[in-house]
Amino acid sequence: MVLHRVKSKLFGLIIGVLLLILFNFLSIILGYTDITIQTAIDAFTNFNGSNEHIIIQDVRLPRALIATAVGASLGVAGALLQALTRNPLASPDILGFNAGASFSIVVALMLFSVSSLQATTWIAFFGATIAGLLVYFLGSIGRDGMTPIKMTLAGAAIAALFGSLTQGLLVLDETALDQVLFWMSGSVQGRKLEILLAVLPYLVIGLIIAISISNKINILTMGEDVARGLGQRTLFVKLITGIAVILLAGGSVAIAGPIGFIGIVVPHVVKSFAGNDYRWIIPYCGIVGGIFLLMADIGARYVLMPEEVPVGIMTALVGTPFFIYIARKGGKLA
Known part of the structure; x- marks a missing residue:
């Protein structure tokens, strides 16, 4: 069911925000350590230093906020890439953005012992940029220029290349394997609030850019010739869109590692009820992306309790069959 009226879409956004708040709260109270609703409220209104209150403030709250930020960023980045x-x-x-950012961070951690949050963030942006440029170059070679199938193949090739290089580095230095292996699988567990605060400005800038160019993206999706005929500077729009994707994808990898499939699942789900107007798709993708990753993270706590499954595995369990279904349907959810 597609929401056609503006009031319906605004109401949908309000419902989405309320659900996002609800799942943040569920993320705080659900897990191996039983926490009641009253205990969770007291942790913020009447902190007493108890074990439960410390877990809420130092572990559960940062985890929920990080899942929200990363899920929202990857959902919007996916929508931008599908439009671009x-x-x-x-x-x-x-398309290899996550693999490029991951490889650059692993190189920095293993070969140069980089530990600064700011440095790690910029390294992730650099890796995502290199991967994006390589995919664009390979996908544009030939008489037909850039086509969807060529971009997909180029992205798969670049992702495989960086993935193989990353695995090769880990084989060469087994002492660093434990340090990066859990991070490589994509996880919001054990991440500190400091790393979110260090990367958050870049994610916010990426989201602001995405929202500000949403109307231009609507025109660009009509086709490059049509966009140029309407006076749009298509190269500039593509460049700004690419910058937003790099900020969102690179920042997400810097925080939580390479979490897959959110960028492909969320935009299709959103388009099924919000239509094809990117002025609505982008904010909806931010909200639904945050909800999706929060749900996956909550589920990851119960699959092998008391052990936890990295949330990247949970998103892959949902995303892989979804990807196959979308591919068989020719790129449409229904």
């Missing part, structure tokens, strides 16, 4: 490439299967992980 006109490829319904595009997402930061499919």
Whole structure:
């Protein structure tokens, strides 16, 4: 069911925000350590230093906020990439952005012992940029120029290349394996609030850019010739969109590692009820992306309790069959 009226879409956004708040609260109270609703409220209104209150403030709250920020960023990045490439299967992980950012961070951690949060963030942006440029170059070679299938193949090739290089580095230095292996699987567990605060300005800038160019993206999706005929500077729009994707995808990898499939699942779900107007798609993708990752993270706590499954595995369990379904349907959810 597609929401056609503006009031319906605004109401949907309000419902989405309320659900996002609800799942943040559920993320705080659910897990191996039983926490009541009253205990969770008291942790913020009447902190007493108890073990439960410390877990809420130092572990559960940062985890919920990080899942919200990363999920929202990856959802919006996926929507931007699908519009930019006109490829319904595009997402930061499919097109190699996550793999490029991950490889650059692993190189920095293993070979140069980089530990600064700011340095790690910029390294992730650099890796995502290199991967994006390589995919764009490879996908544009040939007489037909950039096509969706060429972009998908180029992205898969670059993702495989950086993934292989990363695994090769880990084999060469087994002492660093434990340090990066859990991070490589994509997780919001154990992440400190400080790393979110260090990267958050870049994520906010990326989201602001995405919202501000949403109307231009609507025009660009009509086709490059049509966009130029309407006076749009298509190269500038593509460049700004690419910068937003790099900020969102690179920042997310810097915080939580390479979490896949959010960027492909969320935009299709959003389009099924919000339509094809990117002025609505982008904010909806932010909200639904945050909800999706929070749900996946809550589920990851119960699959092998008392152990926890990295949330990247949970998103893959949902995203892989979804990707196959979308591919068989020719890029449409229904």
